[in-house]
Amino acid sequence: MKNTGFVRDVHLAIEQVEREAWFDMYAAAPAAIVQRTNIAFRRLGTAIGLADRGTPIAEFNRVLGLGIDEPASEDELERAIAWMKEHAVPSHALQLAPTARPEGLPQSLEARGYRRTGNGWAKYYRDASPAEGHPIPTALEVKLVRPEDAAHFGQVVQAGFGLPAAVADWQSALVGRPKWNVYAAYDGGVPVACGAMFIDGGWAWLGVDATLAEYRGRGAQNALIERRIADGIAAGVSGFTAETGQPSEGEERKNKSYGNYHRAGFTRLYVRPNYVLPQA
Missing domain, CATH: 3.40.630.30 (Gcn5-related N-acetyltransferase (GNAT))
Structure with missing residues (x-):
């Protein structure tokens, strides 16, 4: 990654593909499971909301992609928070990539009572070069x-x-x-x-x-x-x-x-x- 424009494009691409993967994962949930465990998902502007009260951990109860494609408005932020409070567990998370816009988005969340918690998630990138095999192959x-x-x-x-x-x-x-x-x-x-x-x-x-x-x-x-x-x-x-x-x-x-x-x-x-x- 040699220039700022390329880095910005990669950041956007990896956030987008993860967002779409999780949205489609929720769309795949069988109807019987959705009804039994209160699974819900929704596009919230360009972000998505994921909720599963039957699996009360942040991975399954979070907002992803906020402020990535375009700056998040105050209205979008309010709608995302309201939807999560209605559908997700109380310990739900709003995840913010460093490139999320506007720059004051973290402060907007903190003004609404949210606090940065834990170490966060490490986001990785890899190009399409072939992978080297592990020096000790598995028997599996x-x-x-x-x-x-x-x-x-x-x-x-x-x-x-x-x-x-x-x-x-x-x-x-x-x-x-x-x-x-x-x-x-x-x-x-x-x-x-x-x-x-x-x-x-x-x-x-x-x-x-x-x-x-x-x-x-x-x-x-x-x-x-x-x-x-x-x-x-x-x-x-x-x-x-x-x-x-x-x-x-x-x-x-x-x-x-x-x-x-x-x-x-x-x-x-x-x-x-x-x-x-x-x-x-």
């Missing part, structure tokens, strides 16, 4: 999940992250869906890890990286990342993005996901903070 086999095996993916997502049972059927619905490539790593015929790739506008978002506890440390995620990069390049992708939680200073090497993406040639471009309403 990575496969593109077929529709008849969709439950393999959902089960690993649910168990690997320790999420509510309904998440398994929801995530299984991504298999075979347009723009999605969904993968699992197998030990024999047993699915033990997974990852997904969403492609839109020549960009790929990598996410939903989960590994069953007893299979961690066996190279599954390195192999899943390499496979998605290779398949994305074959599909004409020009750039990749992913995100992980930002470790505390000095703790980076202890965070497996953080290390996996750096090892695969991704560069951390910035940290995107979470703004949350303090809970009594």
Whole structure:
């Protein structure tokens, strides 16, 4: 990334493809699960609101893309907050990329009671150069999940992250869906890890990286990342993005996901903070 204009374009592209991936993920939720767990999603100007009271964590209850495509107006901000308060858990987050406009957006959130909380999310970028194989190949086999095996993916997502049972059927619905490539790593015929790739506008978002506890440390995620990069390049992708939680200073090497993406040639471009309403 050699010039300011290119960096700005990359920042916009990686925020947009992540936004569209999550919006489409919510659109994929089966009607029965939506009704049972109060899943909701909506475009809020150029941002999106995501809500799932059945999964009360920030990843599933947040505003994404605020002020990215164009400056967020006070009205857009008010509508986003009102929608989240109505549909999401009280601990929902508004995420602001460093390029979000107007520049005073963080202060506008703070004036409404939101506070920057935690370390935020590390946002990564990678170009479309081939990935180097890990020096110690895994014995696990990575496969593109077929529709008849969709439950393999959902089960690993649910168990690997320790999420509510309904998440398994929801995530299984991504298999075979347009723009999605969904993968699992197998030990024999047993699915033990997974990852997904969403492609839109020549960009790929990598996410939903989960590994069953007893299979961690066996190279599954390195192999899943390499496979998605290779398949994305074959599909004409020009750039990749992913995100992980930002470790505390000095703790980076202890965070497996953080290390996996750096090892695969991704560069951390910035940290995107979470703004949350303090809970009594």
